[in-house]
Amino acid sequence: MVEMRVAGIALDAASRSPIVLLRDPSGRRQVPIWIDQTQAQNILAGLHDERPPRPLSHDLMVSLLAAGGLRLERVIIHAIEDSTFRAVLKIQRISETETSPPIEIDARPSDGIALALRTGSGIWMLEEVVADASISVDAEADAEDQEDFRRFLDRTSPAELIRHLRRIEERQAAAGGGAEGPVADGPIAEAGEGSDDRAQGGGAAGPPADQPEEPGDAAGDAPATPRL
8 A cells, every 4th residue: 555645636637626635655656536625625724734623624624533542543545436536444442552453444535635734644545556547746836726716715705615516517517427536637626415526537527516505514515536
């Protein structure tokens, strides 16, 4: 397995949908995963260690783990099935020894990433998944994309984000389908309630189909299709 780190958030040039970028230790390969704007904000909050006035969903999850005597050991993105990323959370009881088998919980990669950033846990990916989904790194383009996304968030209200996602969903429906598929040399997105984490491959391009449940919460994220 390869331990990945969150390199940042980029924007898809065509759809303006955010993509979380996971980079390998060499800094030469990164795996893009399509997410929605709300999920991107949750990941950025964890990445920059921002504490909201009231806990968001992932902050609540971290508190529940601690209250239950559990800790997140690592997140493992272990497969791409039907153009969708699959991940599990490895959770250990704090009172148990390291030799005790961890609890495994199925999760969307983006939720796992948001939790790992808040708990300091590792994000791991199977080598075959990295090999299948990674693209070569262009550091200068990455920096430009991240700055572009920050400007987008600065000038966009939560209500505008929701309207933006609905317009994308309507365009997908008009095109004959809301599910995205992988794109050549592109990212994968995640599975969730009503949507799947998708990986690179072939299929209709477009942002995640999920809509935010409330400001600051996403119903789900979808895997990016290779089209960077």
